[in-house]
Amino acid sequence: MLRQTLTPAAIALLLTTGAMAQFTGPSDVAQAQSRQYPPTTVQDIKADPKDEMKATLEGRILRKVADEEYLFSDDTGEIRVEIDDDDFPRQPVSETTRVRLEGEVDTHRYKEVDFDVDRMTILP
Secondary structure, three states: OHHHHHHHHHHHHHHHHHHHOOOOOOOHHHHHHHHOOOEOOHHHHHHOOOOOOEEEEEEEEEEEEEOOEEEEEEOOEEEEEEOOHHHOOOOOOOOOOEEEEEEEEEOOOOOOOEEEEEEEEEOO
């Protein structure tokens, strides 16, 4: 009787483990998502800020300035970025780590433009 109960459970376990595997090769889906966030620079954002404009920045996070707020730098300048703790990758990030930030430009009436991060990726 115990064997009849364990056999279906073992089969179900084997079938569900394959569902957890993920493809790690090239993907057209990732490219399509990146097109929603066109590449830009800090200099371009500061020169012509458009509220809620989607963009991708690549560079380094220099330091934490407040809760979930950081100073980001690329080769063209620096900008304050808002990164939710949930959006940080599991790997440690320091001021020497190159990252890609996908998100939206935030303009404000009485403070400097900043960047609200939707997704953060560590670059090689």
